[in-house]
Amino acid sequence: MAMSQSRPVNLDLKTIRFPIMAISSIIHRVTGVIMFLGAFVVMALLGMSLQGEEGFAAALAAMDNFIVAFCLWGFVSVLGYHFVAGLKHLAMDLGHFETLESAPGAAKFTLVSGVVIVVLAGIWVW
């Protein structure tokens, strides 16, 4: 490490902020990890719902449970965000939104649509 020791160091947390692109990116990761775990609830419900009339009714009844509904709301929300952020990723693979001018706008769009999806998913589940 041949770094100069006299370089300025900023450890003032109040002045350190993630750029908006980093925030949308880290949420993309977090939502992915949540789905890795949350798939358990979705698979359980799907498995139940395919077990005849009774199973279907049981799956619907389970969704009336607040915790199950909450998990489902979370999963749908998180999936929606991950979906939009994934589309942004694919667009970036094609060379879009990679400049300092265009990237923050796309990140902001992703975050705003995330909020919209959370609300819509809540309306859908309840």
Next chain:
Amino acid sequence: MVTKVTGYSRNGVSDWIFQRASAVILAAYTVFIVGYLLLNDVTAESWQALFASLPMQIFSLLAVLAFVAHAWIGMWTVVTDYIKPVRVRYSAIVAIALILFAYLVWGVAILFGN
């Protein structure tokens, strides 16, 4: 040339392609399922008939496989980025692999076990 220590696929390019191909499959499956649930008055009969049809079994199994591949690459990336101690990292990776394998078997059981 960087020494490969914890990469399990042949190279990063194949990971890159698999991640995108699986993403497109999962996106298509998501759009289909959400659209189906929103546009139809779903009953036990119609729901179970849908999943018993061959095209849907193919699509669903493809989605399960895409989920496993996508989650494997994604979780591997996250774990190698944030977990530094080698033993903890390897334990996490093994746990992830076991969980994904369980999801795979469970998914097949759900789709073809009825």
